[in-house]
Amino acid sequence: MAKHHRRGADLIQEVNRTEVPFGTLAIWFLGQESVIIKGDGVTVYVDPYVSDHLDLPRTYPAPITPEDINGADLCLITHEHVDHMDAGTLPILHQQNKEALIMAPACCKPDLIEMGIHDSQILEADDSQEAELFSKVKITTIPAAHEQLDKDTKGKPRYVGYVIQLNGVTLYHAGDTVLFPELVEQMSAIQPDVALLPINGADYFRRERGIVGNMNYREAAEFAVRIGAETVIPLHYDVFAGNAEKPGHFVDYLYEHFPEQKCHVMARGERFVYVKSSSFLRL
Template identity: 40%
Template sequence: MSVYNSGKALVKQIAETELPRQALALWALGQEGFLVKWNKKTVLFDPYLSNWVYELAGPPWSRAFESPLAPSDCLNVDYVVISHHHEDHMDKLTLQAIGQSAQTRFIAPRAHLPLLKEWGLRDEQLIGISHGQCLELDGGIRLDAFAAMHEQFEQDDAGEHKFLGYVANFEGVHLYHAGDTIGFPELVTWLQSRQIDIAMLPINGRDFVRNGQGIVGNCNYREAVEIAVQIDADMIIPMHYGLFPHNDENPAYFVDYIHRHYPAKKFHMFAPGERFIYMK
């Protein structure tokens, strides 16, 4: 079931969406930004809702489409989960705006807590998390963190990983948000026992031209599919495409690959602002 909206209509749709406990509602917000609603709780992953990258770096970092939500639309979100400090994932303008909320808590790699505090987020709003750590959140949500390899592992002086992915367990519905990562054997091993229902993986890939421009790479569409297959995920959701044309991949290649090699594997492609309901 899918419907898409933006602005006030999207805010209204999110508020009015009611689901049984064995279902999740997901809204795509662009890049790796997703809003997940379950049992009246809302979790926002990697929201890039501003034009912060363009304001910092200028061309060619223009958005291909406007954000379906404004930061001011997200002041009643329960949790914001941040995978790493790149501006299209840990968006200063978005986080500072949502930080005006007394309700929202921000979960981020421990390595980035000092910067978030510099941006004005308060200690009581922040929850640090490390590779291998599990958090029990309000409402029965469990969050496990796993190191990501954004081409390589990076750690701070305390050994804290700077790039993380997350498995969110909504009372038996398991969603994996990979953040930015390439495929590596340990990741498959970590996830194989997690009974992943939805695997959300980047597909924009990497190459020497982009590396030369300082653009750090991700899984390509083949890697994303193969990781999801090896961890036996029920459904694959590709992400990290469509927003920045110069750091993109044609999602049709993902569709072609999965149809050719794994025609029985479920997947879903999102339009910006689209709602998708997953029933276990």
């Protein structure tokens, strides 16, 4: 087996040992929309889907297993779909990281409690106010439209993305969403340093099979430019063969239409250190 397929324990050890200077964030890609983000001593997991509990086979094994996860401070869940709120991962993450907080849309809370996650560790993804955690990280919940801008019975968003302000960097993880005017307007006002966007798109035949879609690679590229993201990273294109996209199409589109827009396609299990453009400028 090629040596670049590292064992999960080695990857988590890398996460725990990594320290990044102010104005940077370390990001690890675990497939689909699963990432680890670290800055200023805070480790954040977003939509960790690294189990094999689904009947639908993965195109490749996850870079880590749930049992590998330790050192987590915060876990952000964008919505209840099983490849985002993973019942094979979250109970183990909770057991091994007792102090880690889990933030998710309000409608996810009953399922999280059923997984054995303590009520005291669950935070609501509230789009009406910013959350400040550990005196180091600020989380802004961004309503998302996984084809539809759905709300629960109390008017709370069912799907969300997150803006994470950590270590002097503003990162936007879009979750699963199509574009709609309010999202474009809100994110254009924020102008994130780095944006993580789904690119798998949607079509009639996938909807017919019950697969809910997202923005496609053209829309994601145009969106990144419109909102002023310094760097854009594509997500949600690689784990399921029936719901995939080629990230090269995304890169080609940017190169042909917006050659000055920075982007990065992450390798499986890669650590990418994002450096804000102003980080090392002499004031």
